[in-house]
């Protein structure tokens with residue numbers, strides 16, 4: 001057992017947990033945030049992607065203890081003051097989700113992707129970058145469209161802010 | 163249509179919870195005192211169980227109970243069943259081998275459950291499951307269907323001699339033989355349809371809670387059809403009578419067929435919750451999903467097509483062996499028979515067809531319906547034959563199809579189906595235009611300059627959706643009727659709840675069903691909520707599969723709406739002192755035609771509930787229900803064109819263009835329909851290029867994780883070009899046909915036909931991996947090299 005403290009979506013959470021507890025288990029079971037999903041057991045599907053200290057991480061592949069002291073953002077923490085994040089809005093606008101199971105991971109991966117390409121994204125890059133996220137429903141067509149649109153919107157917002 | 167009515171691209175109401183992480187899936191549910199189940203699974207494909215020692219496991223930390231098959235049988239829990247009776251051509255019934263939820267005597271596939279541990283945490287349950295000692299005596303295994311039929315093959319079930327489940331036929335054998343006797347040309351092919359794993363992203367899960375005081379069970383589970391689950395759990399597995407069992411399918415993360423069936427794990431959780439006195443939760447990990455979710459396809463077919471001197475098809479002869487795995491899953495028997503062979507006429511006027519299907523047991527995971535269920539297998543046979551036949555007789559593949567299209571409707575095929583409406587030439591033309599077929603030669607030449615082989619392939623598919631007229635399927639062996647139910651409840655303030663027996667697990671029913679109401683009453687979709695997936699709320703329903711929610715589920719809603727509308731009009735006429743026939747509904751109001759008199763919809767609803775002033779003899783309230791039983795299947799059809807470029811040095815195939823032209827009849831929400839097609843196409847392309855459930859000779863599944871089973875990812879597939887044509891289905895009130903499976907049905911042959919077109923050979927099997935394509939290119943070169 002170890003006691004870890006993780007700041008999740010701005011709120012400090014401390015708990016004594018078994019050493020083998022994964023970050024995703026900490027989030028789902030200890031913090032009660034079930035938006036982060038588990039779709040596989042081999043770090044392949046990306047349903048579990050969250051941000052740890054600002055970087056996209058597969059939370060099924062990190063021990064909660066490794067995140068001790070870290071800032072974690074989950075899908076539940078993405079919208080600010082009731083306003084959807086542009087990536088969330090774009091997924092809805094472009095029908096980038098069907099069953100919704102891959103969606104939290106997709107959105108968190110997409111936010112990270114857009115942050116890493118401030119100059120913008122083209123379709124080919126988006127498709128390559130999505131390699132770590134599997135969706136069985138959408139065929140990716142509308143996910144790619146949504147990410148491209150969100151990237152364009154966020155670039156516009158960044159330029160307007162300059 | 164109005165801003166939110168039929169035909170409008172309404173954004174989805176359900177999205178808000180999914181994009182904010184507020185979806186509620188089975189694994190998100192908890193119950194006080196909940197324990198966790200872990201299953202002990204066979205590591206062998208075929209073995210006798212000599213003993214099971216649970217004592218060490220029972221002493222492990224946190225363990226509540228370790229339960230085995232003997233206890234399950236002792237408590238009277240029934241065997242799993244297949245619910246569709248098929249008779250062999252000699253009249254004998256199919257041979258259903260006994261299937262226990264926890265096996266006690268002989269395991270028949272890797273991953274079969276033999277015991278379950280319930281413990282305080284999932285990790286403790288898993289640790290203890292590893293401590294259960296099972297003494298197995300290994301038996302020889304067989305994994306391939308053709309091998310399983312050979313003399314001396316390991317035998318799986320005493321009920322099924324030679325592992326044969328049934329030997330079934332359809333069509334007129336004599337007429338077909340006569341057609342072949344006078345054929346000018348015969349095309350012959352051996353065609354494999356590879357075994358797939360459905361892989362809904364949400365693994366199967368269950369949370370079962372038993373209430374001792376009420377003798378009542380609640381099951382939250384990942385189901386496409388909670389009412390059918392309750393019926394089967396109650397009537398066949400003896401879990402509890404229906405009124406003592408509530409099944410809830412909350413948000414479900416994809417199904418594709420795999421969540422139709424009632425599996426061992428869900429029923430064991432129910433049973434264990436009573437046995438242990440605590441709620442029991444189980445969530446499959448992905449490897450368990452690979453080993454136990456019903457697989458799809460796995461057909462081996464020999465097909466022959468007879469042409470006359472004008473290149474008209476005069477006969478089709480098909481012999482198929484289908485691998486059903488170790489046990490007969492719930493609807494497994496219907497997939498390679500009535501969902502397969504009845505579609506072998508494709509879009510073509512073929513006067514004589516005969517098909518023989520043998521199904522066999524093997525030491526593999528059970529096989530059942532997966533997106534398309536039988537229809538992809540039929541389409542793959544027909545469309546590869548069409549392409550090959552066209553090449554053999556030197557005709558353009560599009561023109562060969564056009565020449566053989568069915569042109570008048572209704573059209574009775576020689577294999578039961580009566581196609582009600584269609585225009586196959588319209589979708590072929592639309593697809594050729596969108597694919598710029600005329601410009602293909604130029605593109606091919608340009609690709610050749612870059613050292614690439616460019617190919618183009620067609621697939622003109624047909625499918626039967628909207629399953630199905632209850633009486634008809636009953637006469638063919640189905641154990642259930644396949645109607646749908648709906649209830650429309652108008653609340654006193656005019657908001658509306660629609661209860662449906664259909665279940666949404668990605669299809670967007672909360673939006674599209676609400677669009678029907680918006681269209682009818684002119685009220686915003688925000689004032690409508692769709693209730694589904696709970697046997698305590700919805701009286702009964704048959705669920706969602708086979709693209710039936712629109713054609714059957716929505717038709718039931720329309721019938722209920724008709725009744726609500728009629729009553730509302732009566733009330734409005736009474737209140738406005740007008741003739742009932744003069745009342746029209748527009749923009750959320752009931753109006754007296756030709757006057758300025760009107761009442762808002764909510765006021766009529768309120769009047770129905772205050773009941774202060776209703777027509778004489780009218781009951782208060784505004785709530786109506788309906789059952790809709792379809793009169794026929796529906797027949798979506800279309801043409802897909804795939805264009806590929808292949809690198810001859812590596813054999814790697816790139817899809818450079820993919821066009822889908824579909825006729826789905828009436829479309830409620832084009833955005834959602836396009837999404838369904840995108841997803842289906844990707845699954846079909848996955849089958850054609852990437853996916854394969856591969857067993858070694860001993861029966862180990864070599865592809866039991868995402869490291870080994872190649873799922874299509876974003877950079878494996880292109881963006882698609884979609885177009886639609888429309889002929890209305892005359893059989894249901896909205897003219898809908900269904901769109902959920904088309905993409906997965908139509909795309910595999912289009913991809914393979916494009917590849918064979920590019921490399922100049924007709925011989926290649928799915929998945930067309932770079933290695934296989936490279937080898938096919940080398941093999942095609944051989945004769946040339948020898949010259």
Ligand code: FES
Pocket residue numbers: 037038039040041042043044045046047048049058059060061
């Ligand atoms: S659950 Fe983390 S990658 Fe699949």
Ligand code: FES
Pocket residue numbers: 096097098099100101102103134135136137138363415416668
């Ligand atoms: S929306 Fe269902 S898996 Fe992506």
